[in-house]
Amino acid sequence: MATYNKRGYKAPKPKEANEVEPTDENFDGNSTTAEVFDTLDQGASKTEEWVEKNQKMIFVIVGAIALLTVGYVMYNKFLVEPKEEEAANEMFQAEQYFAEAVNATTANDSLYTLSLNGGEGKMGFIDIIDNYSGTDAANLAHYFAGMAYLNTGKYAEAVKQFDEFNTSEEVLKAMAAGATGDAFAQLGQTEDALDYYTKAANETDNDLTTPRFLFKAGEAALELGKKDVALKHFKQIKEKYSTAPEAVTIDAYIAMTEE
Numbered sequence: 001m002a003t004y005n006k007r008g009y010k011a012p013k014p015k016e017a018n019e020v021e022p023t024d025e026n027f028d029g030n031s032t033t034a035e036v037f038d039t040l041d042q043g044a045s046k047t048e049e050w051v052e053k054n055q056k057m058i059f060v061i062v063g064a065i066a067l068l069t070v071g072y073v074m075y076n077k078f079l080v081e082p083k084e085e086e087a088a089n090e091m092f093q094a095e096q097y098f099a100e101a102v103n104a105t106t107a108n109d110s111l112y113t114l115s116l117n118g119g120e121g122k123m124g125f126i127d128i129i130d131n132y133s134g135t136d137a138a139n140l141a142h143y144f145a146g147m148a149y150l151n152t153g154k155y156a157e158a159v160k161q162f163d164e165f166n167t168s169e170e171v172l173k174a175m176a177a178g179a180t181g182d183a184f185a186q187l188g189q190t191e192d193a194l195d196y197y198t199k200a201a202n203e204t205d206n207d208l209t210t211p212r213f214l215f216k217a218g219e220a221a222l223e224l225g226k227k228d229v230a231l232k233h234f235k236q237i238k239e240k241y242s243t244a245p246e247a248v249t250i251d252a253y254i255a256m257t258e259e
Contacts, residue, residue, distance in 0.1 A: 087137035093122035098144055101151070112148040129164075139166060143176055146183075155183040170204035177203060178213045185220065194220040194229075201233070211237045211244035218253060231257040 094115045101111035118124035123131065125145040132138045146161035162180045167173050181196030197217035201210050214233045221230035234253045237246050 083132060084135050084137065087128060087132035087135045090123045090132070091125070091128050091137050091141060093120060094118065094124045094128065094141070095144065097124075098148060101148075107151075109152045112152050116145060116148050143167075143172070146176070147179060150179055150183055153186075155186045158183040159187075171206065171209060174200045174203035174209045174213065178209065178216070181213070181216060181220075185216075190220050190223050194224065194226075198233075207241055207244055211241035211246045214241075215246040215250075218257075222253075222257065227257045 097111050097115035097119065101108050101115065104111065114124065116124045116126055118127055125141040125148065128141040129138050129145065142161045142165040146158045146165065149155070149158035149161060159180055162176050162183070165176050167176070177196050178200035181193045181200060184190070184196060185193035194217055197213045197220055200213040201217055204210065214237050218230040218233035218237075221227070221233065231254065234250055234257060237244065238250045238254065241247055
Protein backbone atom coordinates (compact mmCIF):
# COMPACT_ATOMS: atom_id res chain seq x y z
CA MET A 1 0.00 0.00 0.00
CA ALA A 2 1.39 3.30 -1.04
CA THR A 3 2.08 6.03 1.51
CA TYR A 4 2.05 9.71 0.91
CA ASN A 5 2.56 13.08 2.71
CA LYS A 6 -0.05 15.72 2.72
CA ARG A 7 0.96 19.02 1.10
CA GLY A 8 2.59 21.26 3.72
CA TYR A 9 3.11 18.43 6.14
CA LYS A 10 6.49 18.16 7.84
CA ALA A 11 7.62 15.09 9.60
CA PRO A 12 8.65 15.66 13.19
CA LYS A 13 12.38 15.68 13.95
CA PRO A 14 13.74 12.74 15.88
CA LYS A 15 14.38 13.49 19.54
CA GLU A 16 17.96 14.10 20.77
CA ALA A 17 19.29 11.23 22.84
CA ASN A 18 19.63 13.34 25.98
CA GLU A 19 16.74 15.71 25.39
CA VAL A 20 14.29 15.53 28.29
CA GLU A 21 10.60 15.87 27.82
CA PRO A 22 9.44 18.77 29.98
CA THR A 23 7.29 17.70 32.87
CA ASP A 24 5.52 19.38 35.75
CA GLU A 25 8.30 18.23 38.09
CA ASN A 26 11.25 20.01 36.45
CA PHE A 27 9.90 22.75 34.32
CA ASP A 28 7.09 24.92 35.63
CA GLY A 29 7.16 27.46 38.49
CA ASN A 30 6.21 24.81 41.02
CA SER A 31 9.17 22.53 40.18
CA THR A 32 11.40 21.11 42.93
CA THR A 33 14.46 23.13 41.81
CA ALA A 34 12.48 26.32 41.65
CA GLU A 35 11.11 25.67 45.11
CA VAL A 36 14.64 25.31 46.50
CA PHE A 37 15.76 28.60 45.02
CA ASP A 38 12.57 30.27 46.19
CA THR A 39 13.21 29.00 49.71
CA LEU A 40 16.81 30.28 49.63
CA ASP A 41 15.65 33.64 48.34
CA GLN A 42 13.04 33.87 51.06
CA GLY A 43 15.60 32.90 53.74
CA ALA A 44 18.05 35.51 52.49
CA SER A 45 15.33 38.12 52.46
CA LYS A 46 14.35 37.29 56.04
CA THR A 47 18.02 37.49 57.15
CA GLU A 48 18.41 40.85 55.46
CA GLU A 49 15.21 42.06 57.09
CA TRP A 50 16.41 40.86 60.52
CA VAL A 51 19.80 42.58 60.08
CA GLU A 52 18.10 45.75 58.87
CA LYS A 53 15.73 45.80 61.83
CA ASN A 54 18.38 44.89 64.38
CA GLN A 55 21.48 46.54 62.96
CA LYS A 56 21.48 49.15 65.71
CA MET A 57 21.61 46.44 68.33
CA ILE A 58 24.34 44.59 66.38
CA PHE A 59 26.45 47.74 66.15
CA VAL A 60 26.01 48.34 69.88
CA ILE A 61 27.14 44.79 70.74
CA VAL A 62 30.12 44.87 68.36
CA GLY A 63 31.05 48.32 69.62
CA ALA A 64 30.85 47.17 73.23
CA ILE A 65 33.13 44.19 72.55
CA ALA A 66 35.62 46.42 70.76
CA LEU A 67 35.48 48.96 73.58
CA LEU A 68 36.10 46.28 76.22
CA THR A 69 39.06 44.90 74.27
CA VAL A 70 40.62 48.30 73.77
CA GLY A 71 39.84 49.22 77.36
CA TYR A 72 41.60 46.12 78.68
CA VAL A 73 44.71 46.83 76.61
CA MET A 74 44.72 50.50 77.61
CA TYR A 75 44.15 49.60 81.28
CA ASN A 76 47.16 47.31 81.29
CA LYS A 77 49.37 49.65 79.32
CA PHE A 78 48.60 52.93 81.05
CA LEU A 79 47.49 51.90 84.54
CA VAL A 80 48.68 48.41 85.54
CA GLU A 81 52.18 48.44 84.05
CA PRO A 82 53.12 51.94 85.32
CA LYS A 83 51.66 51.08 88.73
CA GLU A 84 53.77 47.90 88.91
CA GLU A 85 56.91 49.84 88.01
CA GLU A 86 56.15 52.62 90.48
CA ALA A 87 55.47 50.11 93.28
CA ALA A 88 58.73 48.26 92.59
CA ASN A 89 60.68 51.53 92.67
CA GLU A 90 59.01 52.59 95.90
CA MET A 91 59.78 49.25 97.57
CA PHE A 92 63.48 49.27 96.76
CA GLN A 93 64.45 51.20 99.89
CA ALA A 94 62.35 48.95 102.13
CA GLU A 95 64.10 45.92 100.67
CA GLN A 96 67.45 47.55 101.38
CA TYR A 97 66.54 48.02 105.04
CA PHE A 98 65.39 44.41 105.23
CA ALA A 99 68.61 43.09 103.64
CA GLU A 100 70.72 45.15 106.06
CA ALA A 101 68.74 43.79 109.00
CA VAL A 102 69.21 40.19 107.83
CA ASN A 103 72.94 40.66 107.28
CA ALA A 104 73.54 42.51 110.54
CA THR A 105 75.88 40.72 112.95
CA THR A 106 73.52 41.47 115.83
CA ALA A 107 69.74 41.68 115.99
CA ASN A 108 68.61 45.01 114.62
CA ASP A 109 64.92 45.61 115.19
CA SER A 110 65.19 49.22 114.06
CA LEU A 111 66.12 48.18 110.52
CA TYR A 112 63.22 45.74 110.38
CA THR A 113 60.95 48.52 111.64
CA LEU A 114 62.25 50.86 108.93
CA SER A 115 61.57 48.19 106.31
CA LEU A 116 58.00 47.98 107.58
CA ASN A 117 57.24 51.66 108.04
CA GLY A 118 59.60 53.31 105.56
CA GLY A 119 62.33 55.91 105.77
CA GLU A 120 64.28 58.49 103.77
CA GLY A 121 61.09 59.62 102.09
CA LYS A 122 60.31 56.13 100.80
CA MET A 123 57.47 53.79 101.70
CA GLY A 124 57.83 50.70 103.85
CA PHE A 125 56.24 47.35 103.14
CA ILE A 126 52.99 48.28 104.90
CA ASP A 127 52.51 51.41 102.78
CA ILE A 128 53.32 49.44 99.61
CA ILE A 129 50.59 46.95 100.54
CA ASP A 130 48.08 49.73 101.25
CA ASN A 131 48.86 51.94 98.25
CA TYR A 132 49.63 49.36 95.56
CA SER A 133 47.14 46.61 96.28
CA GLY A 134 46.91 44.05 93.51
CA THR A 135 50.45 44.53 92.23
CA ASP A 136 53.24 41.96 92.34
CA ALA A 137 55.20 44.32 94.58
CA ALA A 138 52.39 44.47 97.14
CA ASN A 139 52.11 40.68 97.12
CA LEU A 140 55.85 40.29 97.75
CA ALA A 141 55.65 42.98 100.43
CA HIS A 142 53.33 40.65 102.38
CA TYR A 143 56.15 38.09 102.56
CA PHE A 144 58.79 40.62 103.60
CA ALA A 145 56.46 42.19 106.16
CA GLY A 146 55.74 38.74 107.60
CA MET A 147 59.46 38.04 107.98
CA ALA A 148 60.06 41.48 109.52
CA TYR A 149 57.27 40.96 112.05
CA LEU A 150 58.57 37.45 112.82
CA ASN A 151 62.04 38.84 113.54
CA THR A 152 60.70 41.58 115.79
CA GLY A 153 58.54 39.27 117.91
CA LYS A 154 55.16 40.30 116.44
CA TYR A 155 54.04 36.79 115.67
CA ALA A 156 50.30 37.31 115.17
CA GLU A 157 51.04 40.10 112.67
CA ALA A 158 53.51 37.80 110.92
CA VAL A 159 50.89 35.07 110.50
CA LYS A 160 48.46 37.58 109.03
CA GLN A 161 50.98 38.80 106.45
CA PHE A 162 52.03 35.29 105.41
CA ASP A 163 48.37 34.38 105.00
CA GLU A 164 47.98 37.19 102.44
CA PHE A 165 51.04 36.13 100.43
CA ASN A 166 50.59 34.05 97.26
CA THR A 167 53.19 32.53 94.99
CA SER A 168 53.60 29.65 92.55
CA GLU A 169 57.34 29.45 93.27
CA GLU A 170 57.75 26.28 95.31
CA VAL A 171 60.77 27.21 97.44
CA LEU A 172 59.34 30.60 98.36
CA LYS A 173 55.99 28.97 99.16
CA ALA A 174 57.80 26.50 101.43
CA MET A 175 59.68 29.32 103.16
CA ALA A 176 56.46 31.23 103.82
CA ALA A 177 54.72 28.13 105.21
CA GLY A 178 57.73 27.30 107.39
CA ALA A 179 57.92 30.85 108.71
CA THR A 180 54.21 30.66 109.55
CA GLY A 181 54.99 27.50 111.49
CA ASP A 182 57.72 29.40 113.38
CA ALA A 183 55.25 32.14 114.29
CA PHE A 184 52.69 29.63 115.58
CA ALA A 185 55.40 27.85 117.55
CA GLN A 186 56.31 31.14 119.25
CA LEU A 187 52.63 31.73 120.01
CA GLY A 188 52.46 28.35 121.72
CA GLN A 189 50.13 26.93 119.04
CA THR A 190 52.18 23.79 118.46
CA GLU A 191 49.47 21.90 116.60
CA ASP A 192 49.24 24.71 114.04
CA ALA A 193 53.03 24.87 113.89
CA LEU A 194 53.19 21.15 113.08
CA ASP A 195 50.64 21.56 110.29
CA TYR A 196 52.61 24.38 108.67
CA TYR A 197 55.99 22.68 109.07
CA THR A 198 54.57 19.57 107.40
CA LYS A 199 53.09 21.68 104.62
CA ALA A 200 56.41 23.46 104.13
CA ALA A 201 58.28 20.14 103.90
CA ASN A 202 55.81 18.87 101.27
CA GLU A 203 55.76 22.01 99.10
CA THR A 204 58.99 21.06 97.36
CA ASP A 205 61.74 18.44 97.46
CA ASN A 206 65.24 19.84 97.87
CA ASP A 207 68.23 19.46 100.18
CA LEU A 208 67.82 22.92 101.72
CA THR A 209 64.26 23.52 102.86
CA THR A 210 62.79 20.00 102.96
CA PRO A 211 65.03 18.49 105.69
CA ARG A 212 64.88 21.75 107.65
CA PHE A 213 61.10 21.69 107.91
CA LEU A 214 60.92 17.93 108.34
CA PHE A 215 63.13 18.35 111.40
CA LYS A 216 60.96 21.17 112.80
CA ALA A 217 57.85 19.09 112.15
CA GLY A 218 59.49 16.21 114.04
CA GLU A 219 60.30 18.44 117.01
CA ALA A 220 56.74 19.81 117.09
CA ALA A 221 55.33 16.28 116.91
CA LEU A 222 57.56 15.23 119.82
CA GLU A 223 56.31 18.17 121.87
CA LEU A 224 52.75 17.05 121.20
CA GLY A 225 53.57 13.47 122.18
CA LYS A 226 53.09 12.21 118.63
CA LYS A 227 56.16 9.98 118.54
CA ASP A 228 55.02 8.00 115.50
CA VAL A 229 54.68 11.21 113.46
CA ALA A 230 58.03 12.48 114.70
CA LEU A 231 59.73 9.17 113.87
CA LYS A 232 58.37 9.27 110.31
CA HIS A 233 59.84 12.75 109.74
CA PHE A 234 63.20 11.91 111.35
CA LYS A 235 63.58 8.70 109.35
CA GLN A 236 62.80 10.55 106.13
CA ILE A 237 65.71 12.89 106.85
CA LYS A 238 68.06 9.95 107.52
CA GLU A 239 66.99 8.06 104.38
CA LYS A 240 66.71 10.89 101.86
CA TYR A 241 68.77 13.81 103.15
CA SER A 242 71.79 12.24 104.81
CA THR A 243 74.07 15.13 103.78
CA ALA A 244 71.83 17.85 105.24
CA PRO A 245 72.90 19.59 108.49
CA GLU A 246 69.77 18.18 110.17
CA ALA A 247 71.06 14.65 109.55
CA VAL A 248 74.11 15.10 111.80
CA THR A 249 72.19 14.33 115.03
CA ILE A 250 69.22 12.55 113.48
CA ASP A 251 70.14 9.12 114.90
CA ALA A 252 69.79 10.49 118.43
CA TYR A 253 66.32 11.85 117.63
CA ILE A 254 65.28 8.55 116.06
CA ALA A 255 66.46 6.69 119.15
CA MET A 256 64.53 9.11 121.34
CA THR A 257 61.27 8.49 119.48
CA GLU A 258 61.74 4.71 119.44
CA GLU A 259 62.08 4.42 123.25
